[in-house]
Amino acid sequence: MEITRDTPLTDFPGVGEARAKKLEKLGLSAAGDLLACYPRDYEDRRKVYAIGEAPQEGRVCIAAMAAEHPRLSRLRKGLELVQVKAVDHTGALHLTFFNQSYVERAIRAGEEYIFYGTVQLQGRRRSMVNPIFERLGKQSVTGCIMPVYRLTAGISNHLLASLVRQALPCAGGLPETLPQHIRQSHQLAAVEFAVKNIHFPVDEAALDLARRRLAFEELFYLAVGLSFLKERRDQGGAGRVLPPRPLEEFLALLPFAPTQAQRRVMCEVAQDVTSGRPMNRLVQGDVGSGKTAVAAFAGWLCAKGGCQAALMAPTEVLAEQHFRSLTALLAPAGVRVARLTGSMSAGEKRKVRAGLAAGDVGFVVGTHALLSEGVVFSNLALIVADEQHRFGVAQRAALAAKSGEDVVPHVLVMSATPIPRTLALMIYGDLDVSVIDQLPPGRTPIETYVVREDKRQRMYNFVRSQVAEGRQAYIICPAVEDNTALSGEERPALNLKSVKTYAETLQREVFPDLRLGVLHGKMKPKEKEAAMSSFSSGETQVLVATTVVEVGVDVPNASLIIIENADRFGLSQLHQLRGRVGRGAHRSHCVLITATRSLEAMERLRVLASTTDGFQISEEDLKARGPGDFFGNRQHGLPQMKLADLTGDMRLLSQAQEAARTLLAQDPRLSNPENRPVWERVRQLFADTPDIFN
Numbered sequence: 198m199e200i201t202r203d204t205p206l207t208d209f210p211g212v213g214e215a216r217a218k219k220l221e222k223l224g225l226s227a228a229g230d231l232l233a234c235y236p237r238d239y240e241d242r243r244k245v246y247a248i249g250e251a252p253q254e255g256r257v258c259i260a261a262m263a264a265e266h267p268r269l270s271r272l273r274k275g276l277e278l279v280q281v282k283a284v285d286h287t288g289a290l291h292l293t294f295f296n297q298s299y300v301e302r303a304i305r306a307g308e309e310y311i312f313y314g315t316v317q318l319q320g321r322r323r324s325m326v327n328p329i330f331e332r333l334g335k336q337s338v339t340g341c342i343m344p345v346y347r348l349t350a351g352i353s354n355h356l357l358a359s360l361v362r363q364a365l366p367c368a369g370g371l372p373e374t375l376p377q378h379i380r381q382s383h384q385l386a387a388v389e390f391a392v393k394n395i396h397f398p399v400d401e402a403a404l405d406l407a408r409r410r411l412a413f414e415e416l417f418y419l420a421v422g423l424s425f426l427k428e429r430r431d432q433g434g435a436g437r438v439l440p441p442r443p444l445e446e447f448l449a450l451l452p453f454a455p456t457q458a459q460r461r462v463m464c465e466v467a468q469d470v471t472s473g474r475p476m477n478r479l480v481q482g483d484v485g486s487g488k489t490a491v492a493a494f495a496g497w498l499c500a501k502g503g504c505q506a507a508l509m510a511p512t513e514v515l516a517e518q519h520f521r522s523l524t525a526l527l528a529p530a531g532v533r534v535a536r537l538t539g540s541m542s543a544g545e546k547r548k549v550r551a552g553l554a555a556g557d558v559g560f561v562v563g564t565h566a567l568l569s570e571g572v573v574f575s576n577l578a579l580i581v582a583d584e585q586h587r588f589g590v591a592q593r594a595a596l597a598a599k600s601g602e603d604v605v606p607h608v609l610v611m612s613a614t615p616i617p618r619t620l621a622l623m624i625y626g627d628l629d630v631s632v633i634d635q636l637p638p639g640r641t642p643i644e645t646y647v648v649r650e651d652k653r654q655r656m657y658n659f660v661r662s663q664v665a666e667g668r669q670a671y672i673i674c675p676a677v678e679d680n681t682a683l684s685g686e687e688r689p690a691l692n693l694k695s696v697k698t699y700a701e702t703l704q705r706e707v708f709p710d711l712r713l714g715v716l717h718g719k720m721k722p723k724e725k726e727a728a729m730s731s732f733s734s735g736e737t738q739v740l741v742a743t744t745v746v747e748v749g750v751d752v753p754n755a756s757l758i759i760i761e762n763a764d765r766f767g768l769s770q771l772h773q774l775r776g777r778v779g780r781g782a783h784r785s786h787c788v789l790i791t792a793t794r795s796l797e798a799m800e801r802l803r804v805l806a807s808t809t810d811g812f813q814i815s816e817e818d819l820k821a822r823g824p825g826d827f828f829g830n831r832q833h834g835l836p837q838m839k840l841a842d843l844t845g846d847m848r849l850l851s852q853a854q855e856a857a858r859t860l861l862a863q864d865p866r867l868s869n870p871e872n873r874p875v876w877e878r879v880r881q882l883f884a885d886t887p888d889i890f891n
């Protein structure tokens with residue numbers, strides 16, 4: 198059979214209707230799809246052992262000759278056994294196959310095979326159960342570096358690898374999409390070589406070359422696509438020009454003196470919004486560095502200039518808090534601050550919407566609801582996205598549509614998640630980055646302890662002593678109700694503290710004399726709001742909560758946070774949670790409770806205990822969980838990279854960006870026939886981000 202890239206997988210031997218359906222789940226329906234389905238890992242099966250020399254650990258390849266005709270026996274209905282002995286000059290290997298009766302015909306006495314499996318040693322008898330085997334000299338999945346693919350139920354790696362092997366010859370027909378001069382100047386392998394070696398690399402060097410070329414390609418198309426986006430922004434209308442105001446006028450409103458870093462970032466923002474070009478700025482600052490003041494400044498400048506600003510928070514709890522603090526800060530300066538959240542009545546919402554449409558409201562605070570259809574602004578000039586590092590290209594496009602006319606709103610994204618600059622550029626498109634690299638003065642570093650169950654009583658005493666000193670405490674639990682979030686298997690093994698029952702028990706048995714509150718995501722918005730404001734006001738002394746308090750919540754009087762089942766959280770998340778304390782002048786503590794037996798989990802928690810540096814913590818987190826998890830599932834609105842590691846391949850990333858810049862300088866619309874393939878690929882890649890190319 199001649200296989201082309203269009204050959205459907207049903208034409209492949211061994212692929213019937215049922216398997217074809219399953220392969221489709223992996224996005225595979227034709228030979229060409231197989232080529233584009235890159236392995237997630239590799240297994241080195243190059244070393245082929247003699248029977249007597251094969252290690253007994255892990256799976257190995259052994260070359261040996263079948264010494265007899267295989268013996269088939271039916272032990273009972275549904276259990277068939279094929280046994281055969283293989284030999285070489287060092288000894289014998291006893292092979293057993295369960296329910297694979299075809300082996301009786303497939304293995305012939307006197308022929309040589311490679312057997313791939315785990316060697317078991319009983320006394321001096323060596324055996325292997327259900328090995329993969331191939332005729333010596335006709336191997337496709339043994340004696341080589343073997344690709345390991347992402348799988349789905351009913352599709353084995355062995356099957357997928359052999360399908361890819363069969364499809365591999367048609368890589369010869371793949372068009373070269375990278376322009377020749379780029380390949381040459383960056384020393385990138387040809388496409389055929391790259392595709393063949395990404396699946397079945399001849400050796401490590403070939404794998405490196407293949408990976409480099411394909412990863413470069415991904416980053417290159419990404420960079421080209423983002424350049425188009427940037428160009429659209431530049432042509433997409435002007436930003437509202439806000440009249441400048443003296444910074445000191447705003448600073449006089451603050452109850453504290455700004456840090457040098459806050460002052461610098463405010464100046465950068467002021468420059469942006471008075472320039473006439475739409476601002477597009479990311480403000481990065483570790484938890485507690487005081488990003489809210491910068492957001493307040495931008496909103497103030499905007500409202501005082503006769504325009505409207507909108508601040509979007511990821512949770513209602515955070516939106517409420519911002520509403521309260523911004524009102525307190527800006528109302529005295531004559532700025533009308535409003536909120537628009539789910540907990541408001543229909544009537545209240547209507548009033549706010551009317552105020553926005555009429556232009557009476559200068560600064561509105563809310564959640565994503567602000568993006569909804571019914572909200573019309575009279576004069577929207579600024580959008581602040583707080584703690585939403587996933588607020589990417591696509592959301593920005595949606596918001597731009599809201600400001601009407603030809604004016605593009607200024608955008609300010611605030612994030613505590615440290616992202617390397619180059620990566621930030623890729624994720625947010627073209628974007629300026631400001632860093633608040635300084636904490637407000639007078640903070641004492643948060644002390645963090647990892648403790649086990651046996652210290653529980655001492656910890657409760659600690660809560661009591663903190664409360665006695667007038668402080669407040671958070672107790673964070675992973676689940677809302679008793680282990681409902683877990684699958685049946687997990688349930689008995691774990692004893693996760695659930696907010697509801699735990700809070701009741703604490704109130705009844707441990708702290709009958711203290712004022713406890715509860716806060717979790719399943720509460721009604723009104724209830725959440727009440728719980729939060731009673732903690733802010735100091736009415737509630739101990740707040741038992743889920744991670745709804747994870748980002749942004751600011752109660753400076755809270756000096757202790759206890760995190761139950763701490764091993765269940767990611768490091769960056771723990772760092773965020775910890776950032777709920779240490780926000781005032783009080784000495785603050787974070788207690789991580791765990792019952793884990795995993796050494797690795799303990800190690801991770803110790804990292805957190807040993808540093809408060811957000812950059813270091815997020816690096817550790819990246820190492821442990823990978824960038825996919827870090828940025829959520831495609832929520833940043835960018836195409837997914839198959840090979841390129843956006844956080845690891847920094848050099849390659851800047852090379853690809855450089856190449857994209859050079860190419861677009863020569864041929865800005867990619868209209869040169871030689872560059873058409875690039876244009877096509879970019880368009881495919883950004884298929885989910887509409888409007889890029891209009």
Ligand code: ADP
Pocket residue numbers: 453454455456459482483484485486487488489490613637638749751753780
């Ligand atoms: P984040 O960067 O995590 O959003 P916030 O803006 O919530 O931080 O600020 C954390 C706390 O520090 C708040 O209570 C805020 O009032 C206070 N704060 C911010 N800037 C300063 C400053 N320059 N001096 C003293 N306190 C400050």
Ligand code: MG
Pocket residue numbers: 488489583584749
């Ligand atoms: Mg914040």
